[in-house]
Structures are given as structure tokens and as C-alpha cells.
Amino acid sequence: MLALAAPPVAAQRPRNAAATYTLPPDQTTPVKLRQPAPERLRAFRQQREFQYVEVKSEQSSWELLWRHFWQWVSDLLETRPGKLVWEYGIYAGLVAALVFVVLKLMQVDITRAFGRSPRPGALAYDVQAEDIHGQDFDALLAAAEAESNYRLAVRLGYLHVLKQLADQNLIRWQPDKTNHDYLFELPAGPLPEAFQELTRQFDYVWYGELDDITPTHYAQARATRLAFQQLLHSGRRAA
Amino acid sequence: MENNLIPGMPAPNAEGIQPAAQPNHDAPAAAPFTSRTDLSHLARHADAIRQELGKVIVGQQALAELLLTAILADGHVLLEGVPGVAKTLTAKLLSRTLEVPFSRLQFTPDLMPSDVLGTSVFRPNKAEFEFRPGPIFASVVLIDEINRAPAKTQSALFEVMEERQVTQDGTRYTVPEPFMVLATQNPIEQEGTYRLPEAQLDRFLFKLNVGYPTVEEEIAILQGHHTGFGGTPLEAVRAVLTATDLKGLREQVRRQHVEPKLLEYIARVVGQTRAHKGLYLGASPRASLALLNGAKALAALRGRDFVTPEDIQYLAAPVLRHRIQLTPEREMEGHTADDIVKQILQQIEVPR
Known part of the structure; x- marks a missing residue:
């Protein structure tokens, strides 16, 4: 059955198989050879784009110097001590890179190690802490009182008290702390209550911008401060 | 040594202690180290609100103080906490202490901006559109579960929260004065919540975290509920502050003194958020203003x-x-x- 169904082999040839034809050469049209104009050819040859042979420029004295330098380094490294330096230099470089990466990860500012000033922060203003330990409060207070600048005098007197408290290790001076933080640091006894009153007066005068403070008012603030300082002094003597 | 001879001052005694000041007729009659502004009116109202809240809310004094601060500073508040810590109840009670129009919105995922702001409806008898104000037109608006609505609805609040007005079909409608949004939200890690857009978060004066009560406070809550409040908790609270009173108190807060160095301090604190390595997004100048206004209100509440x-x-x-937004590293x-x-x-x- 299958054999009967199969078509004859001739019938399997592609029906559209075309015969191959070749065109005869055109003998009728004469070949006309066109040559470019010599001037045009010359102009092209002078253009940089058509200069296929690269002319090596002569080395400058600077390049020669560098060449000699690297040659010298190469010769040096070829020697026995040079090879040693080269070998250990690689290790030293790797260790230095490792240390640098660790310091970077720990966010350590290594510029300080070289005696340089720390990098400026992103803020455009001064964030330097006030150094209460470097101030001559007696002189500054006397000057402020002499000028009748009582508001400033109250401030200086308060800073002086903070310095004394820090000197006696009754508070831990830190610029970011508020006056009330220091109040909570004081040990139990008469000091906290007295310091609270002193702080209250300072707050009203300094933060409350009491510019019109009279001599009588200042006398009151000064008396509170001196009483506190005396309390502090007697406490130290008792200790 | 200090110079004890100060012009106009009494001389100190032998121990260096200044004697009590003598009466000086040139000096002002007021005590030298007391407030120059009379804050007693403000203190009375603040105490009354605290007292009313305290009838129902146990503990949470700090929360009550900050809510009062926000009211005086004319700011909106976002209360965040896990379910069941009385965020909504606190907000409802606070609004009840104020004698002003109140409305409540429950934010859901299918809420539309027009459901919040209002919409224009056609009046056939007049043959024109008329604006019907939405629930946002009240003095105290409680938005419960604010982070359950998608960003489209959240955006509807931008204008009204900042500019106190709603623009519809080219017409501006002003919300009543005072205007305050009290919103509650669950932490964003909770199921079915969306993170609020930064622009909207920035419009809240404070975000207050409502935590769990202590054991003692929880026992007191149980006792209160066991014995009853003499009705529902809301009925126990009465209005103690009118809109006119509040306007006067806010005016007093606006006139608070701020030492110039403290303005610089605020700018430094907020500025540092933009330079901090652990932060991906810093705070805006609106945050500086919020800190300033909040500090003025808090100082007034504390009697200064x-x-x-x-x-x-x-x-x-x-x-x-x-x-602010932390960098992914800091969050991890x-x-x-x-x-x-x-x-x-x-x-x-x-x-x-």
C-alpha cells in the first residue's frame, strides 16, 4: 500500500528549477578610462588624511629625561638590593592599603595624624566650643561691671560658676549640655537648689534678653552667685 | 578678685556677699527675674485642658504637653503607635476640649480626594454648579488611620494643610480659623498601610510616638474602665477653650522672646541634618520654623x-x-x- 502511494522519482525534481544563462561581454560600448586631474591628485596627497606613512617625531628633551629616569629605575630594580626593595615595597603597599580601608570604614579622620587641621565640615559656620577654662573671668567680669553691661556680667558670672563646678568634678563640662543637664548632675544636698535659682536668673537675663537690667537687679543676681560660690567653697573645705 | 565697687550697687559685706538690694525707685516695679508677659491666662487654659484629658487618659503627660504645644503653635500633629494605645481616643478627647467645629475622617484605601475636600454638584433649579464643602472644612479635623489611603488622596491634603485653603474649579475656599489636623497612623510596617509622602509629612509640626503604658498606668486604665467614667469617656470631657481664646493665646505665643543665638542654634541643628552622613534626606527650612514656633509655645506652657x-x-x-530619612546602611x-x-x-x- 505504501509502495503504491509513493510518487515516482522524476516527479520529485523541483518544478521551478531554472536553467543557467550567461550574458555575453558587451563588445559594442567602448571602455573609457577616466584619470583624475593631476592638480587634484596632488592636492589630495598633501592632505593629512591621506598621509598613510607615519613620520615619527623626534623625542623632546623632557621625554628623553623621563626615558633615562625609568631606565635608571629599571636598572636599579634589577640589582639585588633593588629586588628586595621591590618585593617588600609591594607588601608594604598592600598593608598600607588595608589600613587605609579599615580607617575609612571606621570613619577616622586621618588628616589629623599629619598635623593638619581637620577637614572643614559641610556647615558654613563655626561650631567651635567655648573654652570656659581658657577665660580670665575675674578680669572679664570686672570689665563688664565697669561698663555697666550687667547682662554680660550675669552671663560671665554663670560661666565662671560652671567652670568652678567642672574644676571640682561636680559636673562634666560638655558644650552640648544644657544648664538643666548640669543641674541633674549635681550631687544631692544644698547645691542643686541654689544652682537652680542661679540658672533661673541666668535664663531670664540671658535667654530672656533682659537688656534693661538695673544695678539693683544685678546686685541681686550677683549676690545669688556669690552665695553659691561660697557654698561651693565651703563644701570643698568640708570635703 | 572681682571688683566689688559697682556704680549704683550696694557694697558687699566682709564675706563678699552682696546684701539684699535696697528699694530703688528708678527700678521697675516688677520682680527682676520673672516673665514680662502675663502668662497666667495661658497657664489656666492649659491646666484646664490637661485636667479634662486626665479624666480619661491615664499617664501620657508628655504627650498631652506636646499636643498642647502644637495647638498653641498652630501646627498639625501626627500620632503614631501600634493599635490599641488610645491614639484616636486622645485626639478625640483633645478636640472635645476645644469649643470649635470638629470633623472626623476615616481614611480607607478607596477614599477619593473629593471625599475629603468637597465637590461641585449641579443645582438644576439654579442651573449652576455649587461647591459642597467636604469634612476638611472644620477647625479640628481628626484623620484616623491616615496611612491607609493611597498617595492620591494624601495629596489632596497638601494645600489645605499648608495654605489653609482649598482650590476647586478655580475658586479658593478658606477653612475656618483655627485649623488643625490631628492624624493617627499605625507604624508603616503594619499590614495595609502606605508610607506618607515626604511633602505631607513635612506639613506636620510634630510626629508623636504613642507607646504602651506602664504596668501602673495600665492598672489605672483598667480601674477607670471597670468603675466607669460616669458615661462614655467622651461625655466625661467638656470644652474649656473657645476659638477666640485660642486666637489670643496664639498671639501671645507669637510674641515670645527668642535670643538671636538660639535662632542660630535652631538653624545649626536643622542644617546638620542635611550634612549628616547617616541621613539620606535632611530637614527643610519648614522644620526650622516648626522648631522655633514649637519652642515658643512650649516655653509659654512652662511659664516663661x-x-x-x-x-x-x-x-x-x-x-x-x-x-529625615536614614540611609539604608544606618537602617540596617x-x-x-x-x-x-x-x-x-x-x-x-x-x-x-
């Missing part, structure tokens, strides 16, 4: 007519925590926005 650095430090976290390390704010405060010198 001037701001101190404590006020600023106390409010730094509530003002900044929702306005387990840091919170409050930790970063604390670090920033430690980096900046307190002016004195």
Missing part, C-alpha cells in the same frame, strides 16, 4: 516668656523624626531617626 535651649532640644525629635544597623537627632544635638554647642 522666652525660649531656652532646653525647649529646642526637647522638641528636636518630635519636629525632626518624620522629616538598627538606628532610628531619634538616634540620629540625638547624635546631632550632641555635636552642636548650646549657646550660653
Whole structure:
């Protein structure tokens, strides 16, 4: 059955198989050879784009110097001590890179190690802490009182008290702390209550911008401060 | 030694202690170290509100103080906490203490902006469109579960929260004065919540975290509910502050003294959020204003007519925590926005 169904082999040839034809050469049209104009050819040859042979420029004295330098380094490294330096230099470089990466990860500012000033922060203003330990409060207070600048005098007197408290290790001076933080640091006894009153007066005068403070008012603030300082002094003597 | 001879001052005694000041007729009659502004009216109202809230809310004194601060500072508040810590109840009670129009919105995922702001409806008898104001047109608007609505609905609040007005079909409609949005939300890690857009978060004066009560407080809550409040909790609270009173108190808060160095301090604290390595997004100048206004209100509540650095430090976290975004590294390390704010405060010198 299958054999009967199969078509004859001739019938399997592609029906559209075309015969191959070749065109005869055109003998009728004469070949006309066109040559470019010599001037045009010359102009092209002078253009940089058509200069296929690269002319090596002569080395400058600077390049020669560098060449000699690297040659010298190469010769040096070829020697026995040079090879040693080269070998250990690689290790030293790797260790230095490792240390640098660790310091970077720990966010350590290594510029300080070289005696340089720390990098400026992103803020455009001064964030330097006030150094209460470097101030001559007696002189500054006397000057402020002499000028009748009582508001400033109250401030200086308060800073002086903070310095004394820090000197006696009754508070831990830190610029970011508020006056009330220091109040909570004081040990139990008469000091906290007295310091609270002193702080209250300072707050009203300094933060409350009491510019019109009279001599009588200042006398009151000064008396509170001196009483506190005396309390502090007697406490130290008792200790 | 200090110079004890000060012009106009009594001489100190032998121990260096200044004697009590003599009466000086040139000096002002008021005590030297007391507020120059009379804040007793404000203190009375604040105490009355605290008292009313305390009838139902156990503990949470700090929360009550910050809510009062926000009212006086004319700001909106976002209360965040896990379910069941009385966020909504606190907001409802607070609104009840104010004698002003109140409305409540329950934010859901299918809520539309027009459901909040209002919409124009056609009146056939007049043959024209008429604007029907939405629930946002009230003095105290409680938005419950604010982060359950998608960003489209959240955006509807941008204009009204900042500019106190709604623009519809080219017409501006002003919301009543005072205007305050009290919103509650579950932490964003909770199921079915969306993170609020930064622009909207920035419009909240404070984000207050409502935590769990202590054991003693929880026992007191149970006792209160067991014995009853003499009705529902809301009935126990009465209005103690009118809109006119509130306007006067806010005016008083606006006139609070702020030492110029403290303005610089606020700018430094907020500025540092933009330079901090652990932060991907810093706080805006609106945050500086929020910190200033909040500090002025808090100082008034604490009986002072001037701001101190404590006020600023106390409010730094509530003002900044929702306005800053931590870098992914810091979040993975387990840091919170409050930790970063604390670090920033430690980096900046307190002016004195």
C-alpha cells in the first residue's frame, strides 16, 4: 500500500528549477578610462588624511629625561638590593592599603595624624566650643561691671560658676549640655537648689534678653552667685 | 578678685556677699527675674485642658504637653503607635476640649480626594454648579488611620494643610480659623498601610510616638474602665477653650522672646541634618520654623516668656523624626531617626 502511494522519482525534481544563462561581454560600448586631474591628485596627497606613512617625531628633551629616569629605575630594580626593595615595597603597599580601608570604614579622620587641621565640615559656620577654662573671668567680669553691661556680667558670672563646678568634678563640662543637664548632675544636698535659682536668673537675663537690667537687679543676681560660690567653697573645705 | 565697687550697687559685706538690694525707685516695679508677659491666662487654659484629658487618659503627660504645644503653635500633629494605645481616643478627647467645629475622617484605601475636600454638584433649579464643602472644612479635623489611603488622596491634603485653603474649579475656599489636623497612623510596617509622602509629612509640626503604658498606668486604665467614667469617656470631657481664646493665646505665643543665638542654634541643628552622613534626606527650612514656633509655645506652657535651649532640644525629635530619612546602611544597623537627632544635638554647642 505504501509502495503504491509513493510518487515516482522524476516527479520529485523541483518544478521551478531554472536553467543557467550567461550574458555575453558587451563588445559594442567602448571602455573609457577616466584619470583624475593631476592638480587634484596632488592636492589630495598633501592632505593629512591621506598621509598613510607615519613620520615619527623626534623625542623632546623632557621625554628623553623621563626615558633615562625609568631606565635608571629599571636598572636599579634589577640589582639585588633593588629586588628586595621591590618585593617588600609591594607588601608594604598592600598593608598600607588595608589600613587605609579599615580607617575609612571606621570613619577616622586621618588628616589629623599629619598635623593638619581637620577637614572643614559641610556647615558654613563655626561650631567651635567655648573654652570656659581658657577665660580670665575675674578680669572679664570686672570689665563688664565697669561698663555697666550687667547682662554680660550675669552671663560671665554663670560661666565662671560652671567652670568652678567642672574644676571640682561636680559636673562634666560638655558644650552640648544644657544648664538643666548640669543641674541633674549635681550631687544631692544644698547645691542643686541654689544652682537652680542661679540658672533661673541666668535664663531670664540671658535667654530672656533682659537688656534693661538695673544695678539693683544685678546686685541681686550677683549676690545669688556669690552665695553659691561660697557654698561651693565651703563644701570643698568640708570635703 | 572681682571688683566689688559697682556704680549704683550696694557694697558687699566682709564675706563678699552682696546684701539684699535696697528699694530703688528708678527700678521697675516688677520682680527682676520673672516673665514680662502675663502668662497666667495661658497657664489656666492649659491646666484646664490637661485636667479634662486626665479624666480619661491615664499617664501620657508628655504627650498631652506636646499636643498642647502644637495647638498653641498652630501646627498639625501626627500620632503614631501600634493599635490599641488610645491614639484616636486622645485626639478625640483633645478636640472635645476645644469649643470649635470638629470633623472626623476615616481614611480607607478607596477614599477619593473629593471625599475629603468637597465637590461641585449641579443645582438644576439654579442651573449652576455649587461647591459642597467636604469634612476638611472644620477647625479640628481628626484623620484616623491616615496611612491607609493611597498617595492620591494624601495629596489632596497638601494645600489645605499648608495654605489653609482649598482650590476647586478655580475658586479658593478658606477653612475656618483655627485649623488643625490631628492624624493617627499605625507604624508603616503594619499590614495595609502606605508610607506618607515626604511633602505631607513635612506639613506636620510634630510626629508623636504613642507607646504602651506602664504596668501602673495600665492598672489605672483598667480601674477607670471597670468603675466607669460616669458615661462614655467622651461625655466625661467638656470644652474649656473657645476659638477666640485660642486666637489670643496664639498671639501671645507669637510674641515670645527668642535670643538671636538660639535662632542660630535652631538653624545649626536643622542644617546638620542635611550634612549628616547617616541621613539620606535632611530637614527643610519648614522644620526650622516648626522648631522655633514649637519652642515658643512650649516655653509659654512652662511659664516663661522666652525660649531656652532646653525647649529646642526637647522638641528636636518630635519636629525632626518624620522629616529625615536614614540611609539604608544606618537602617540596617538598627538606628532610628531619634538616634540620629540625638547624635546631632550632641555635636552642636548650646549657646550660653
